[in-house]
Amino acid sequence: MHELSIASNLMDIVKQAVDGQNVSRVTTLRIVIGELSTVVPDCLAFAFEIMSKGTVAEGAHLDFEKKPLIGKCGDCGREFRIQDFVFHCPDCDSPRVEILSGKEFMLKSIECE
Amino acid sequence: MEIKVLTDILEANDAIAEQNRKKFDESNVVVFNLIGSPGAGKTSIIEVAIRKLKKKYRIGVIEGDIETSRDAERIAKLGVETLQINTQGGCHLDANMIASALTGFPYQSLDLLFIENVGNLVCPADYALGEDAKIVVISVPEGHDKPAKYPVIFRNASLMLLNKMDLVPYCDFDVEAMKQDALNVNPDLDVIGISCTTGEGAEEWAAWLTERIKRRKSRG
Numbered sequence: 001m002h003e004l005s006i007a008s009n010l011m012d013i014v015k016q017a018v019d020g021q022n023v024s025r026v027t028t029l030r031i032v033i034g035e036l037s038t039v040v041p042d043c044l045a046f047a048f049e050i051m052s053k054g055t056v057a058e059g060a061h062l063d064f065e066k067k068p069l070i071g072k073c074g075d076c077g078r079e080f081r082i083q084d085f086v087f088h089c090p091d092c093d094s095p096r097v098e099i100l101s102g103k104e105f106m107l108k109s110i111e112c113e
Numbered sequence: 114m115e116i117k118v119l120t121d122i123l124e125a126n127d128a129i130a131e132q133n134r135k136k137f138d139e140s141n142v143v144v145f146n147l148i149g150s151p152g153a154g155k156t157s158i159i160e161v162a163i164r165k166l167k168k169k170y171r172i173g174v175i176e177g178d179i180e181t182s183r184d185a186e187r188i189a190k191l192g193v194e195t196l197q198i199n200t201q202g203g204c205h206l207d208a209n210m211i212a213s214a215l216t217g218f219p220y221q222s223l224d225l226l227f228i229e230n231v232g233n234l235v236c237p238a239d240y241a242l243g244e245d246a247k248i249v250v251i252s253v254p255e256g257h258d259k260p261a262k263y264p265v266i267f268r269n270a271s272l273m274l275l276n277k278m279d280l281v282p283y284c285d286f287d288v289e290a291m292k293q294d295a296l297n298v299n300p301d302l303d304v305i306g307i308s309c310t311t312g313e314g315a316e317e318w319a320a321w322l323t324e325r326i327k328r329r330k331s332r333g
Contacts, residue, residue, distance in 0.1 A: 002204050002236040009122055017118050031122070038235050038265050085264035086297040095300030105123060105239075110116045 133243025
Protein backbone atom coordinates (compact mmCIF):
# COMPACT_ATOMS: atom_id res chain seq x y z
CA MET A 1 0.00 0.00 0.00
CA HIS A 2 2.80 2.35 0.92
CA GLU A 3 4.51 2.02 -2.45
CA LEU A 4 1.19 2.43 -4.26
CA SER A 5 0.61 5.85 -2.70
CA ILE A 6 4.21 6.81 -3.49
CA ALA A 7 3.73 5.68 -7.10
CA SER A 8 0.73 7.99 -7.24
CA ASN A 9 2.86 10.94 -5.94
CA LEU A 10 5.49 10.04 -8.50
CA MET A 11 2.93 10.00 -11.31
CA ASP A 12 1.74 13.50 -10.24
CA ILE A 13 5.31 14.85 -10.32
CA VAL A 14 5.94 13.29 -13.76
CA LYS A 15 2.72 14.72 -15.20
CA GLN A 16 3.63 18.18 -13.93
CA ALA A 17 7.21 17.92 -15.26
CA VAL A 18 6.21 16.91 -18.82
CA ASP A 19 3.28 19.31 -19.04
CA GLY A 20 3.75 21.61 -22.03
CA GLN A 21 7.05 19.92 -23.02
CA ASN A 22 5.80 18.16 -26.17
CA VAL A 23 6.59 14.70 -24.78
CA SER A 24 5.10 11.62 -26.46
CA ARG A 25 6.58 9.02 -24.12
CA VAL A 26 8.50 8.88 -20.86
CA THR A 27 11.15 6.16 -21.06
CA THR A 28 13.09 6.39 -17.78
CA LEU A 29 12.64 7.93 -14.34
CA ARG A 30 15.92 8.53 -12.51
CA ILE A 31 15.23 8.21 -8.78
CA VAL A 32 17.74 8.85 -6.01
CA ILE A 33 17.04 6.69 -2.96
CA GLY A 34 18.97 6.85 0.30
CA GLU A 35 19.77 3.84 2.45
CA LEU A 36 17.57 5.29 5.23
CA SER A 37 14.45 5.31 3.04
CA THR A 38 11.92 2.60 3.87
CA VAL A 39 10.74 2.38 0.24
CA VAL A 40 11.39 -0.92 -1.53
CA PRO A 41 12.51 -0.21 -5.15
CA ASP A 42 11.03 -3.42 -6.63
CA CYS A 43 7.64 -2.76 -5.01
CA LEU A 44 7.67 0.84 -6.21
CA ALA A 45 8.53 -0.26 -9.77
CA PHE A 46 5.61 -2.72 -9.70
CA ALA A 47 3.21 -0.11 -8.29
CA PHE A 48 4.34 2.46 -10.84
CA GLU A 49 3.74 -0.01 -13.66
CA ILE A 50 0.10 -0.27 -12.55
CA MET A 51 -0.29 3.44 -11.84
CA SER A 52 1.15 4.58 -15.18
CA LYS A 53 -1.06 2.38 -17.43
CA GLY A 54 -2.68 4.48 -20.13
CA THR A 55 -0.51 7.51 -19.37
CA VAL A 56 2.50 9.07 -21.10
CA ALA A 57 4.72 7.15 -18.63
CA GLU A 58 3.35 3.66 -19.42
CA GLY A 59 6.23 1.21 -19.67
CA ALA A 60 8.79 3.67 -18.30
CA HIS A 61 11.79 2.11 -16.57
CA LEU A 62 12.58 3.17 -13.01
CA ASP A 63 16.31 3.65 -12.54
CA PHE A 64 17.36 3.76 -8.87
CA GLU A 65 20.57 5.48 -7.83
CA LYS A 66 21.21 4.26 -4.29
CA LYS A 67 22.89 6.64 -1.85
CA PRO A 68 24.82 5.09 1.03
CA LEU A 69 24.39 6.35 4.57
CA ILE A 70 27.30 8.73 5.19
CA GLY A 71 27.80 10.63 8.44
CA LYS A 72 30.12 13.35 9.67
CA CYS A 73 31.32 13.41 13.26
CA GLY A 74 30.40 16.65 15.05
CA ASP A 75 33.45 16.35 17.31
CA CYS A 76 36.43 15.09 15.28
CA GLY A 77 35.07 15.91 11.81
CA ARG A 78 35.58 12.44 10.35
CA GLU A 79 33.31 11.45 7.48
CA PHE A 80 32.36 7.77 7.51
CA ARG A 81 29.97 5.16 6.18
CA ILE A 82 27.36 4.43 8.84
CA GLN A 83 27.32 0.63 9.22
CA ASP A 84 24.38 -1.31 10.67
CA PHE A 85 22.68 2.00 11.53
CA VAL A 86 25.09 2.69 14.40
CA PHE A 87 25.25 6.48 14.56
CA HIS A 88 28.52 6.75 16.50
CA CYS A 89 31.87 7.96 15.20
CA PRO A 90 34.14 4.93 14.65
CA ASP A 91 37.18 7.02 15.69
CA CYS A 92 36.17 9.01 18.76
CA ASP A 93 32.83 7.26 19.56
CA SER A 94 30.99 10.60 19.60
CA PRO A 95 27.20 10.28 19.18
CA ARG A 96 27.05 13.72 17.55
CA VAL A 97 26.77 12.56 13.96
CA GLU A 98 25.32 14.62 11.15
CA ILE A 99 23.87 12.70 8.20
CA LEU A 100 25.50 13.85 4.95
CA SER A 101 23.69 11.43 2.67
CA GLY A 102 21.32 8.48 2.86
CA LYS A 103 18.01 10.25 3.57
CA GLU A 104 17.27 11.14 -0.08
CA PHE A 105 14.13 10.09 -1.90
CA MET A 106 13.92 12.25 -4.97
CA LEU A 107 12.97 12.20 -8.62
CA LYS A 108 16.13 13.55 -10.20
CA SER A 109 15.26 13.56 -13.89
CA ILE A 110 13.06 12.07 -16.60
CA GLU A 111 14.19 10.65 -19.94
CA CYS A 112 11.56 11.11 -22.61
CA GLU A 113 10.89 11.19 -26.33
CA MET B 114 15.38 14.41 -24.16
CA GLU B 115 16.09 14.73 -20.45
CA ILE B 116 13.98 16.84 -18.12
CA LYS B 117 15.62 17.79 -14.80
CA VAL B 118 13.14 17.45 -11.95
CA LEU B 119 14.97 17.30 -8.59
CA THR B 120 11.75 16.99 -6.61
CA ASP B 121 11.42 15.21 -3.29
CA ILE B 122 8.87 12.46 -3.93
CA LEU B 123 7.19 13.01 -0.55
CA GLU B 124 7.14 16.78 -1.06
CA ALA B 125 3.35 16.94 -1.44
CA ASN B 126 2.92 15.30 1.97
CA ASP B 127 5.63 17.41 3.61
CA ALA B 128 4.04 20.65 2.35
CA ILE B 129 0.66 19.73 3.90
CA ALA B 130 2.41 18.59 7.11
CA GLU B 131 3.99 22.03 7.31
CA GLN B 132 0.54 23.69 7.01
CA ASN B 133 -0.75 21.41 9.80
CA ARG B 134 2.26 22.32 11.95
CA LYS B 135 1.55 26.01 11.46
CA LYS B 136 -2.05 25.55 12.60
CA PHE B 137 -0.92 23.65 15.70
CA ASP B 138 1.71 26.29 16.47
CA GLU B 139 -0.78 29.12 16.16
CA SER B 140 -3.05 27.37 18.66
CA ASN B 141 -0.19 26.46 21.00
CA VAL B 142 -1.07 22.77 20.98
CA VAL B 143 1.69 20.19 21.41
CA VAL B 144 1.22 17.24 19.03
CA PHE B 145 2.67 13.74 19.26
CA ASN B 146 2.52 11.07 16.58
CA LEU B 147 2.49 7.62 18.23
CA ILE B 148 3.90 4.83 16.10
CA GLY B 149 4.20 1.13 16.96
CA SER B 150 3.22 -2.38 15.92
CA PRO B 151 -0.37 -3.58 16.24
CA GLY B 152 -0.83 -4.61 19.85
CA ALA B 153 2.18 -2.71 21.23
CA GLY B 154 -0.19 -0.79 23.50
CA LYS B 155 -0.43 2.62 21.87
CA THR B 156 -4.05 3.18 22.92
CA SER B 157 -3.36 1.99 26.49
CA ILE B 158 -0.41 4.34 26.76
CA ILE B 159 -2.59 7.27 25.66
CA GLU B 160 -5.17 6.22 28.27
CA VAL B 161 -2.49 6.32 30.97
CA ALA B 162 -1.48 9.84 29.91
CA ILE B 163 -5.10 11.04 29.85
CA ARG B 164 -5.80 9.68 33.34
CA LYS B 165 -2.68 11.37 34.70
CA LEU B 166 -3.05 14.73 32.96
CA LYS B 167 -6.68 15.43 32.09
CA LYS B 168 -7.31 17.54 35.20
CA LYS B 169 -4.41 19.82 34.34
CA TYR B 170 -4.53 19.97 30.55
CA ARG B 171 -7.05 19.87 27.71
CA ILE B 172 -6.27 16.72 25.73
CA GLY B 173 -7.47 15.44 22.36
CA VAL B 174 -6.86 12.22 20.43
CA ILE B 175 -7.01 11.43 16.72
CA GLU B 176 -7.13 7.66 16.23
CA GLY B 177 -5.85 6.11 13.01
CA ASP B 178 -6.91 2.57 12.16
CA ILE B 179 -7.53 0.59 9.02
CA GLU B 180 -11.07 -0.28 10.16
CA THR B 181 -13.41 0.16 13.16
CA SER B 182 -13.83 2.96 15.68
CA ARG B 183 -13.03 0.76 18.67
CA ASP B 184 -9.99 2.76 19.79
CA ALA B 185 -11.83 6.09 19.54
CA GLU B 186 -14.73 4.63 21.55
CA ARG B 187 -12.26 3.50 24.25
CA ILE B 188 -10.65 6.94 24.45
CA ALA B 189 -13.97 8.85 24.33
CA LYS B 190 -15.01 7.11 27.55
CA LEU B 191 -12.30 9.11 29.31
CA GLY B 192 -14.09 12.34 28.41
CA VAL B 193 -11.60 13.88 25.97
CA GLU B 194 -12.07 15.13 22.41
CA THR B 195 -11.68 12.12 20.09
CA LEU B 196 -11.82 11.56 16.36
CA GLN B 197 -11.41 8.31 14.41
CA ILE B 198 -9.79 8.16 10.98
CA ASN B 199 -10.20 4.90 9.02
CA THR B 200 -7.60 4.48 6.30
CA GLN B 201 -9.63 1.70 4.55
CA GLY B 202 -6.57 -0.47 3.99
CA GLY B 203 -3.92 2.25 4.02
CA CYS B 204 -0.85 1.35 6.06
CA HIS B 205 -0.15 4.82 7.51
CA LEU B 206 -1.73 8.20 8.20
CA ASP B 207 -0.62 10.99 5.90
CA ALA B 208 -0.65 14.75 6.35
CA ASN B 209 -3.70 15.20 4.13
CA MET B 210 -5.82 12.85 6.30
CA ILE B 211 -4.90 14.97 9.32
CA ALA B 212 -5.61 18.23 7.45
CA SER B 213 -9.10 16.93 6.54
CA ALA B 214 -9.71 15.71 10.10
CA LEU B 215 -8.79 19.11 11.56
CA THR B 216 -11.65 20.86 9.78
CA GLY B 217 -14.14 19.19 12.12
CA PHE B 218 -12.00 18.82 15.22
CA PRO B 219 -11.60 21.53 17.89
CA TYR B 220 -7.79 21.28 18.13
CA GLN B 221 -7.59 25.05 18.80
CA SER B 222 -8.86 24.55 22.34
CA LEU B 223 -6.32 21.83 23.27
CA ASP B 224 -3.00 21.83 25.11
CA LEU B 225 -2.03 18.34 23.99
CA LEU B 226 -3.01 16.27 20.95
CA PHE B 227 -2.11 12.63 20.44
CA ILE B 228 -2.28 11.17 16.95
CA GLU B 229 -2.27 7.38 17.14
CA ASN B 230 -0.98 6.07 13.84
CA VAL B 231 -1.95 2.81 12.13
CA GLY B 232 -0.18 -0.15 13.77
CA ASN B 233 3.00 -0.45 11.69
CA LEU B 234 6.69 0.16 12.39
CA VAL B 235 7.67 0.89 8.80
CA CYS B 236 5.47 3.13 6.63
CA PRO B 237 4.37 5.78 9.21
CA ALA B 238 8.04 6.62 9.84
CA ASP B 239 8.28 8.32 6.43
CA TYR B 240 5.19 10.51 6.71
CA ALA B 241 5.31 13.79 8.62
CA LEU B 242 1.87 14.82 9.89
CA GLY B 243 2.79 18.20 11.37
CA GLU B 244 3.64 16.77 14.81
CA ASP B 245 6.14 18.17 17.31
CA ALA B 246 7.64 14.73 17.79
CA LYS B 247 7.21 11.07 17.00
CA ILE B 248 6.95 8.60 19.86
CA VAL B 249 7.75 4.96 19.15
CA VAL B 250 5.89 2.42 21.28
CA ILE B 251 7.42 -1.01 21.47
CA SER B 252 6.40 -3.85 23.78
CA VAL B 253 8.43 -6.52 25.54
CA PRO B 254 6.83 -9.59 23.82
CA GLU B 255 7.85 -8.18 20.40
CA GLY B 256 11.50 -8.91 21.22
CA HIS B 257 14.55 -6.70 21.80
CA ASP B 258 15.79 -6.76 18.20
CA LYS B 259 13.38 -4.12 16.86
CA PRO B 260 15.70 -1.05 16.81
CA ALA B 261 18.21 -2.99 14.73
CA LYS B 262 15.52 -4.34 12.39
CA TYR B 263 13.46 -1.15 11.97
CA PRO B 264 16.04 1.62 12.43
CA VAL B 265 14.20 4.44 10.65
CA ILE B 266 11.41 4.89 13.17
CA PHE B 267 13.87 4.78 16.08
CA ARG B 268 16.03 7.37 14.29
CA ASN B 269 13.05 9.67 13.70
CA ALA B 270 11.46 9.38 17.15
CA SER B 271 12.14 11.59 20.19
CA LEU B 272 10.91 9.09 22.77
CA MET B 273 10.78 5.30 22.97
CA LEU B 274 8.15 3.92 25.32
CA LEU B 275 9.06 0.37 26.19
CA ASN B 276 5.68 -1.06 27.15
CA LYS B 277 4.58 -4.21 29.02
CA MET B 278 7.61 -4.08 31.33
CA ASP B 279 5.69 -6.38 33.72
CA LEU B 280 6.24 -9.20 31.19
CA VAL B 281 10.06 -9.03 31.27
CA PRO B 282 10.35 -12.01 33.70
CA TYR B 283 8.35 -14.18 31.27
CA CYS B 284 10.07 -13.22 28.01
CA ASP B 285 13.54 -13.67 26.60
CA PHE B 286 14.07 -9.92 26.55
CA ASP B 287 17.30 -8.07 27.30
CA VAL B 288 16.24 -4.54 28.35
CA GLU B 289 19.76 -3.10 28.38
CA ALA B 290 20.70 -4.55 24.97
CA MET B 291 17.48 -3.15 23.53
CA LYS B 292 18.17 0.33 24.95
CA GLN B 293 21.72 0.22 23.65
CA ASP B 294 20.56 -0.75 20.14
CA ALA B 295 18.01 2.08 20.17
CA LEU B 296 20.62 4.60 21.36
CA ASN B 297 23.06 3.45 18.69
CA VAL B 298 20.49 4.39 16.06
CA ASN B 299 19.48 7.60 17.84
CA PRO B 300 21.73 8.90 20.64
CA ASP B 301 19.20 11.65 21.46
CA LEU B 302 16.31 9.21 22.05
CA ASP B 303 14.60 9.42 25.45
CA VAL B 304 13.63 6.02 26.84
CA ILE B 305 10.90 5.23 29.36
CA GLY B 306 9.98 1.71 30.49
CA ILE B 307 6.28 1.48 31.26
CA SER B 308 3.55 -0.97 32.18
CA CYS B 309 -0.07 0.00 31.73
CA THR B 310 -0.99 -2.94 34.00
CA THR B 311 1.16 -2.17 37.06
CA GLY B 312 1.55 1.59 36.56
CA GLU B 313 5.33 1.36 36.35
CA GLY B 314 6.75 4.36 34.45
CA ALA B 315 3.41 6.19 34.32
CA GLU B 316 4.72 9.13 36.41
CA GLU B 317 7.78 9.42 34.20
CA TRP B 318 5.63 9.37 31.03
CA ALA B 319 3.36 12.09 32.43
CA ALA B 320 6.40 14.17 33.46
CA TRP B 321 7.90 13.86 29.95
CA LEU B 322 4.67 15.19 28.44
CA THR B 323 4.26 17.93 31.06
CA GLU B 324 7.77 19.18 30.38
CA ARG B 325 6.96 19.55 26.68
CA ILE B 326 3.62 21.24 27.27
CA LYS B 327 5.30 23.74 29.64
CA ARG B 328 8.08 24.37 27.15
CA ARG B 329 5.48 25.17 24.49
CA LYS B 330 3.50 27.48 26.80
CA SER B 331 6.61 29.45 27.71
CA ARG B 332 7.52 29.78 24.03
CA GLY B 333 3.99 30.80 22.98
